[in-house]
Amino acid sequence: xxxxxxxTREAWLRAARDAMRPWFAxxxxxxxxxxxxxxxxxxxxxTAKRNRSIGQCFDGRISEDGFPHVFISPTLPETKPERIxxxxxxxxxxxxxxxxxxxxxxxxxxxxVLGLVGSMxxxxxxxxxxERLERLATVLGAFPHAEIQIGKGRVNDPxxxxxxxSGEGPDDPxxxxxxxxxxxxxxxxTCGNSECPTMDxxxxxxxxxxxxxKWLEVGVPSCPCGAPMTERL
Numbered sequence: 001x002x003x004x005x006x007x008t009r010e011a012w013l014r015a016a017r018d019a020m021r022p023w024f025a026x027x028x029x030x031x032x033x034x035x036x037x038x039x040x041x042x043x044x045x046x047t048a049k050r051n052r053s054i055g056q057c058f059d060g061r062i063s064e065d066g067f068p069h070v071f072i073s074p075t076l077p078e079t080k081p082e083r084i085x086x087x088x089x090x091x092x093x094x095x096x097x098x099x100x101x102x103x104x105x106x107x108x109x110x111x112x113v114l115g116l117v118g119s120m121x122x123x124x125x126x127x128x129x130x131e132r133l134e135r136l137a138t139v140l141g142a143f144p145h146a147e148i149q150i151g152k153g154r155v156n157d158p159x160x161x162x163x164x165x166s167g168e169g170p171d172d173p174x175x176x177x178x179x180x181x182x183x184x185x186x187x188x189x190t191c192g193n194s195e196c197p198t199m200d201x202x203x204x205x206x207x208x209x210x211x212x213x214k215w216l217e218v219g220v221p222s223c224p225c226g227a228p229m230t231e232r233l
């Protein structure tokens with residue numbers, strides 16, 4: 001883990017938030033005076049093998065001080081700060097427009113103005129925004145973090161206690177003594193067109209398929225609307 005200008009992950013995230021404030025003002029959706037930022041597990045799906053949740057925003061109305069809380073998953077790698085920043089940006093959009101908007105309406109409008117693309121439930125940074133985030137990451141310096149790798153070695157479920165009683169003790173014949181052999185992993189792809197005609201008006205769900213990494217290396221499938229599919233993390 002490399003240390004740069006900031007000693008903690010939260011300090012790095014706060015600096016990123018403050019650098020992004022003018023972006024939201026320009027988009028017509030200013031951020032609240034305070035947005036609490038932490039690296040931590042989302043309330044659900046944070047350790048899932050598929051469709052893992054990598055960020056979550058809690059509305060300020062359920063916070064004692066009235067300000068939103070944003071959590072960024074510790075499974076994101078510190079080697080890709082621009083990805084951490086685009087996940088942060090997505091969650092800050094929720095904080096700016098209010099969580100009641102879900103991923104439609106004001107959320108979608110603000111996200112697209114800022115440069116987030118793809119399915120609104122799993123956005124990524126467009127080309128221009130990626131360059132902007134890369135420049136910001138350079139200014140911020142190293143993200144003082146170490147990725148938690150679910151399923152690597154003996155770390156399979158951080159919510160499950162370690163020790164003989166859990167079947168993970170070193171002397172337990174059922175214990176996990178090293179990395180397990182990984183089977184074929186099906187990867188979820190969704191339409192990358194934010195205006196896809198297959199989108200469900202109520203849920204925001206779009207056309208979805210699953211395939212393996214092997215076939216993705218051959219070629220990326222397309223949605224019936226003609227847009228290329230994108231991998232959902």
